[in-house]
Amino acid sequence: MSAVRLLVLGSIARRGITHGYGVHQDLTSWRADTWTSVKPGSIYHALEKLAAQGMIEPTDSGDSTKLGPARTEYAITGEGKQEFIRLLEAALKNNDFQMVAAGIAFMELLPRARVIELLEERLDSLHSTVTFLRTLPTQPIPADPSKHPELVGLWVGYFEYAVSSTESLLLALRSGSYLFIDEK
Amino acid sequence: MSAVRLLVLGSIARRGITHGYGVHQDLTSWRADTWTSVKPGSIYHALEKLAAQGMIEPTDSGDSTKLGPARTEYAITGEGKQEFIRLLEAALKNNDFQMVAAGIAFMELLPRARVIELLEERLDSLHSTVTFLRTLPTQPIPADPSKHPELVGLWVGYFEYAVSSTESLLLALRSGSYLFIDEK
DNA sequence: GCCCATCTATTCAAATTTGACTAGATGATT
């Protein structure tokens, strides 16, 4: 799964009530497009799906100062909040870069201790990936791409960066940086 | 676009003649699944599309020692070879990690000097991304995710790794490592 | 010589994503 569902739910959760275009503006201004690329179509699809599943509900916003074309506004439901937490926790454990990035964007919406737990889990998994990648044989003139030193090296380096960035984030969180939902 | 098309064409190009399962075996054994995840369905879809576009052609392989269920074998056409080169060049210039990884897997199928050129282009683009990301303002208690120091920091570090890995690859290529198609 | 696990090879519906397009509103300019 991509990070779109989490990003869309997150945007709605932060704002209370929004519409597709509002979500799109968020993701663009958050520069989510640097890390995941979110096309309008994906946002509207996600909104419809989330609505069909009862995670969000079409809502008449009391706002009479609407500009421009008609819009459909949505509010997050109780179920939607639970789903958001599930997706957020999964994202923070995830090996995928885009997912963690989305997870970090919203991490303050979980208790600090929980975020630390999840990142520690991720760290374990990253460590074992690095260990595995280091066992792979390489050949200077490789018979097939899987043994190419540059390819294997690229991936080792990538996961090492994932490890070190996760470690430094853990350090910051343990030393009390940022303000989490359980601390406000 | 994902890297599937390039990977599938590349697998056929290396083997001369193959079928979907053969491609799948390649990608699995090359551990392409570490970097991109290639489901059978995507491979067969790519094969049909490539065939419809005349990039590959169904072929009766003379091989009578077939095992297992019926298979459809394909050979790459002249057009397919050109498309492969186009995709490969695009992949090596690409900012996306998966793409470069696929590009590196096949880079020896281009002349050394060309690969160096392409990687230099990529390096320029990576440098400017890093420069841009460094201008982004951050806030310790950010108003929105785009200003989160951890999020911005994560992406800066990621692109810095992309820069340094590209630089070290260029160094290896300039010093004569590996054997390229124009050197055999 | 039969059974079952595994390997070989592919298919297909459903879900998602892409890319391009539509269309209303506002405001600045002529």
Added chain:
DNA sequence: AATCATCTAGTCAAATTTGAATAGATGGGC
């Protein structure tokens, strides 16, 4: 006050991806 650019908001068909299922062949054990 008509025009045009731009911002707001969303739609839709086509392309792609996912996930799960189907089905034939081979080999090993009993």
